[in-house]
Amino acid sequence: MERIEVLKTYKIFIGGQFPRTESGRYYPLKLKNNMTVNVSLSSRKDYRNAVIAARSAFSGWSARAAFNRGQILYRIAEMLEGRKEQFLEELKQLGYTPAAAKKEVEQSIDRLVYYAGWCDKYQQLFSSVNPVATSHFNFSVPEPMGVVAILADESSALLGLVSVIAPAIAGGNTCIVLASESKPTCSITFAEVVATSDVPGGVVNIVTGSRKELHSHFSSHMDVNAIINCNSEKDFNKTIGENASLNVKRVFTWNKNWNDEKEQGPYYITDLQEIKTTWHPIENIGVSGIKY
Amino acid sequence: MAKKEVKKLEYFTDWKYAPSPEATDHIRLQKQYDLFINGKFVKPNSGKYFDTINPASEEKISSIAEANDKDVDSAVKAARGAYDKTWSKMPAKERAKYIYRIARLIQERARELSVIETLDGGKSIRESRDIDVPLAANHFFYYAGWADKLEYAFPNRQPKSLGVAGQVIPWNFPLLMAAWKIAPALATGNTVVLKPAETTSLTALKLAEIIQESGLPDGVVNIITGHGPVGASMVNHKDINKIAFTGSTGVGKWIQKAIAGTDKKLTLELGGKAANIIFEDAPINQAVEGIINGIFFNQGHVCCAGSRLFVQESVAEEVIRKLKDRLETLIVGDPLDKNTDIGAINSKMQLNKINEYLKIGVNDGAEMYQSSCTIPKKGFFVRPTLFLNTSQSHRISQEEIFGPVLAIQTFRTIEEVIEKANNIPYGLSAGVWTDKGSRIFNLTSKLRAGVVWANTYNKFDPTSPFGGYKESGFGREGGLHGLMPYLKF
Numbered sequence: 001m002e003r004i005e006v007l008k009t010y011k012i013f014i015g016g017q018f019p020r021t022e023s024g025r026y027y028p029l030k031l032k033n034n035m036t037v038n039v040s041l042s043s044r045k046d047y048r049n050a051v052i053a054a055r056s057a058f059s060g061w062s063a064r065a066a067f068n069r070g071q072i073l074y075r076i077a078e079m080l081e082g083r084k085e086q087f088l089e090e091l092k093q094l095g096y097t098p099a100a101a102k103k104e105v106e107q108s109i110d111r112l113v114y115y116a117g118w119c120d121k122y123q124q125l126f127s128s129v130n131p132v133a134t135s136h137f138n139f140s141v142p143e144p145m146g147v148v149a150i151l152a153d154e155s156s157a158l159l160g161l162v163s164v165i166a167p168a169i170a171g172g173n174t175c176i177v178l179a180s181e182s183k184p185t186c187s188i189t190f191a192e193v194v195a196t197s198d199v200p201g202g203v204v205n206i207v208t209g210s211r212k213e214l215h216s217h218f219s220s221h222m223d224v225n226a227i228i229n230c231n232s233e234k235d236f237n238k239t240i241g242e243n244a245s246l247n248v249k250r251v252f253t254w255n256k257n258w259n260d261e262k263e264q265g266p267y268y269i270t271d272l273q274e275i276k277t278t279w280h281p282i283e284n285i286g287v288s289g290i291k292y
Numbered sequence: 293m294a295k296k297e298v299k300k301l302e303y304f305t306d307w308k309y310a311p312s313p314e315a316t317d318h319i320r321l322q323k324q325y326d327l328f329i330n331g332k333f334v335k336p337n338s339g340k341y342f343d344t345i346n347p348a349s350e351e352k353i354s355s356i357a358e359a360n361d362k363d364v365d366s367a368v369k370a371a372r373g374a375y376d377k378t379w380s381k382m383p384a385k386e387r388a389k390y391i392y393r394i395a396r397l398i399q400e401r402a403r404e405l406s407v408i409e410t411l412d413g414g415k416s417i418r419e420s421r422d423i424d425v426p427l428a429a430n431h432f433f434y435y436a437g438w439a440d441k442l443e444y445a446f447p448n449r450q451p452k453s454l455g456v457a458g459q460v461i462p463w464n465f466p467l468l469m470a471a472w473k474i475a476p477a478l479a480t481g482n483t484v485v486l487k488p489a490e491t492t493s494l495t496a497l498k499l500a501e502i503i504q505e506s507g508l509p510d511g512v513v514n515i516i517t518g519h520g521p522v523g524a525s526m527v528n529h530k531d532i533n534k535i536a537f538t539g540s541t542g543v544g545k546w547i548q549k550a551i552a553g554t555d556k557k558l559t560l561e562l563g564g565k566a567a568n569i570i571f572e573d574a575p576i577n578q579a580v581e582g583i584i585n586g587i588f589f590n591q592g593h594v595c596c597a598g599s600r601l602f603v604q605e606s607v608a609e610e611v612i613r614k615l616k617d618r619l620e621t622l623i624v625g626d627p628l629d630k631n632t633d634i635g636a637i638n639s640k641m642q643l644n645k646i647n648e649y650l651k652i653g654v655n656d657g658a659e660m661y662q663s664s665c666t667i668p669k670k671g672f673f674v675r676p677t678l679f680l681n682t683s684q685s686h687r688i689s690q691e692e693i694f695g696p697v698l699a700i701q702t703f704r705t706i707e708e709v710i711e712k713a714n715n716i717p718y719g720l721s722a723g724v725w726t727d728k729g730s731r732i733f734n735l736t737s738k739l740r741a742g743v744v745w746a747n748t749y750n751k752f753d754p755t756s757p758f759g760g761y762k763e764s765g766f767g768r769e770g771g772l773h774g775l776m777p778y779l780k781f
Contacts, residue, residue, distance in 0.1 A: 117437020
């Protein structure tokens with residue numbers, strides 16, 4: 001008799017765990033092989049739980065050595081490379097051609113490696129020692145903003161997700177991502193990759209569901225520091241902007257074609273950084289001129 | 293007034309450390325090593341091999357090929373070929389992946405590399421395991437990431453690789469120096485001919501094996517072994533675009549002269565005689581640890597060693613007393629033992645040089661104080677040594693000894709110590725110990741040295757530029773600044 005395949009239940013990813021949505025709701029997604037997946041229709045409460053997880057992970061993650069964050073991002077790339085086949089198959093079921101799927105996965109891996117390299121480098125480029133006129137040692141350094149909420153690119157199953165998560169966490173932030181509504185399966189498989197890459201629980205949280213329902217909650221939460229929208233719905237953007245003003249969230253619209261090699265760089269990291277300036281006195285006694 | 297009772301630190305001398313040697317049965321070493329040229333191990337044209345020995349036992353470990361001019365030429369040709377055909381044409385992000393692979397392979401084989409480093413060079417296993425090897429891997433990992441980001445490092449300029457880099461490294465941090473040299477050179481798109489020091493070739497040759505395993509295109513890295521003339525031959529080779537040298541100031545000056553009038557780009561990381569300055573408000577116990585680490589780290593075979601100690605007069609008695617106490621606790625002996633603080637001196641030659649300086653110090657009138665520890669009969673060992681009552685004119689206060697020997701002077705005012713600290717041809721590093729932040733920044737702005745450690749010493753990181761002022765050389769290794777010596781604009 002033919003062996004019957006075991007099918008995967010797609011859950012969501014919060015605080016390093018894989019629960020189903022607390023609401024018990026779902027939306028059906030028909031794959032190219034005519035199978036139907038019941039995707040979690042995440043609720044406001046799921047999002048609020050994810051923010052708690054992200055906030056509690058923030059102090060640990062932002063305190064990690066930059067080099068260590070780099071190693072962990074590189075580890076995600078290693079894990080993704082190892083599970084390439086699974087992603088190719090999933091992308092095919094979402095309607096990608098084999099060539100497009102291959103490109104999507106390989107670009108995602110390379111982009112993770114690219115941002116792994118930035119983890120301990122952007123600081124040197126965007127810090128400064130400021131030549132103030134008084135006798136002070138005055139310097140400015142970037143520091144992570146905190147918890148970042150992301151509405152991922154609707155048109156991309158994997159690369160759109162990776163392209164926004166990577167710069168956020170490379171800079172020491174933690175995040176909550178709403179995956180593409182029409183292509184959500186890869187996001188959960190990517191969560192499995194993240195969960196096995198030494199990324200501490202809560203640093204990356206991924207929920208699936210309706211952008212129409214969740215965009216106002218994503219933007220109004222008072223314990224979120226920044227929101228990124230990767231889509232171009234005009235009325236959503238207005239709501240997001242207005243809600244963001246409640247606690248002066250930083251708002252970014254990254255409506256990009258992530259397949260473009262140019263859509264990566266340190267400015268995606270620095271968007272999600274604050275600048276801190278420190279003043280320290282310099283004692284000025286001793287030899288007046290340096291003779292040697 | 294009753295005399296204040298001075299409490300001496302008491303160490304429980306009846307508590308002996310049990311031997312705790314690191315296992316050596318897992319390492320893979322060959323009886324004989326050839327030259328690594330164009331991706332293959334090839335026999336030297338000279339047909340000659342020399343012994344590499346364990347300085348802690350004086351026993352032979354392996355035979356190393358002695359390269360000659362012809363080998364240098366074929367290594368340079370291989371590097372040029374690889375530069376023209378593959379490496380300069382490869383997309384930067386793919387170049388990065390090879391360098392990441394090398395970093396990962398070093399991490400995977402870290403324990404083996406540390407044991408070999410200790411066997412071949414004499415440094416304590418604690419240091420090779422916790423410092424040399426992890427830092428070497430981190431250096432590759434760090435510079436790998438720069439490969440496809442160079443245009444961000446130098447805004448408004450278009451960085452281009454130089455071509456073939458000839459690199460000559462010393463014996464004090466063999467694998468780490470190889471990493472400091474190779475990693476930035478590859479990340480910036482150059483190809484490499486590297487010569488390790490003749491007493492410590494083994495980890496460089498193990499690195500050659502790792503490079504082979506990594507699949508790096510043939511000829512991108514070539515590693516050739518031998519004595520001084522091999523380095524000289526590289527320096528004089530017409531088809532090398534860049535010389536990077538770490539070693540003595542004497543040789544550095546010779547190199548600078550030899551390439552004068554050519555288009556070769558040069559970086560030199562040379563000797564040092566760092567001032568380690570202790571102010572009266574310093575946390576004394578921490579400072580004593582810092583002094584110990586500053587001078588006895590790696591048997592004092594460190595170009596940035598804190599070999600001149602300046603103690604403010606008001607605390608000199610306390611600092612020196614505590615320093616003497618601490619000196620007694622240092623464990624000198626088998627480098628493979630995990631409890632060992634000070635291992636073997638790298639070579640007979642270096643041992644003789646250090647012993648010569650001990651005589652010079654005494655003859656010049658300084659007061660020598662040594663630990664009462666016993667040292668092994670076989671192998672090259674020196675007791676950790678302090679020289680008290682030294683003055684600025686003493687040779688032991690002016691010349692780089694490169695051993696576990698500390699020259700101590702006292703000072704009264706900031707003016708005086710800045711003057712004394714700077715009045716030397718070297719300018720690699722310095723240390724400052726004080727509780728007062730504003731004083732630290734006063735000192736860091738006035739000391740003429742490339743690295744200043746405040747309330748710490750001998751700290752290294754791939755992101756942190758390292759290099760000297762004055763006769764300690766020029767160019768920086770580490771960080772963004774470490775890319776510059778391998779680029780043209």
